[in-house]
Amino acid sequence: MNQRFWSNTLIRLAALFGAIGAGLGAHMAGAGSYALKPIHAHILVAGWLTVFAWGIFYRVVEVRAPKLAIAHAITGIIGSIGLTVGMWLEFLNPLPISDTINLLVYIIGGSILLLSFILFFLLTFFLSND
Numbered sequence: 001m002n003q004r005f006w007s008n009t010l011i012r013l014a015a016l017f018g019a020i021g022a023g024l025g026a027h028m029a030g031a032g033s034y035a036l037k038p039i040h041a042h043i044l045v046a047g048w049l050t051v052f053a054w055g056i057f058y059r060v061v062e063v064r065a066p067k068l069a070i071a072h073a074i075t076g077i078i079g080s081i082g083l084t085v086g087m088w089l090e091f092l093n094p095l096p097i098s099d100t101i102n103l104l105v106y107i108i109g110g111s112i113l114l115l116s117f118i119l120f121f122l123l124t125f126f127l128s129n130d
Contacts, residue, residue, distance in 0.1 A: 001066030003058045006073040006120020010055030014078060017047025017084075039087045046113060047080050054120065065127040072119035079116045 021044035043122050054076055063069045086106030089095065091104060 001063075001069055003069070005067065007055045007058035010051050010058065010073060010076065013080070014048050014055060015050035017043055017051060017080070021048055036092075039084065039091060042087055043084050047084055049082050051076060052127065057120075057124070060130065061124075063123055063127055068119060068127060069123060071114055072123060075112050075116035075119060079109055079111075081112025082106075083113045085109065 021040055024036055024040045024043060027038055028040060054073070056067070058073070082105060086102070086104075086109040089097070089102040090106040095100070
């Protein structure tokens with residue numbers, strides 16, 4: 001496993017989440033409406049903060065289970081994007097797709113992100129070299 005690749009990938013995704021979250025916050029402040037507050041918060045916490053922390057983890061800690069680390073990074077990417085896009089679809093319904101599809105994206109994205117947190121727990125407590 002190339003930990004530097006996954007670290008860079010996660011940090012770059014976090015930077016994208018940070019820019020989107022800050023832009024969304026600026027939009028809400030300018031519009032005087034905080035209707036998007038839950039989405040904004042999840043973009044910044046699940047996207048920017050968490051994904052950045054995972055990227056730094058892979059930069060600092062050498063893991064002994066590279067396949068598990070890859071599974072964690074992939075589920076983290078898919079889950080963080082899936083959860084935040086799913087929230088956007090569910091709360092705003094901006095596209096002409098069914099409510100069921102919106103809800104499924106939200107639930108599946110959140111479930112994949114939860115799996116990623118479980119994998120990260122295993123990596124940090126049981127499978128790191130430190």
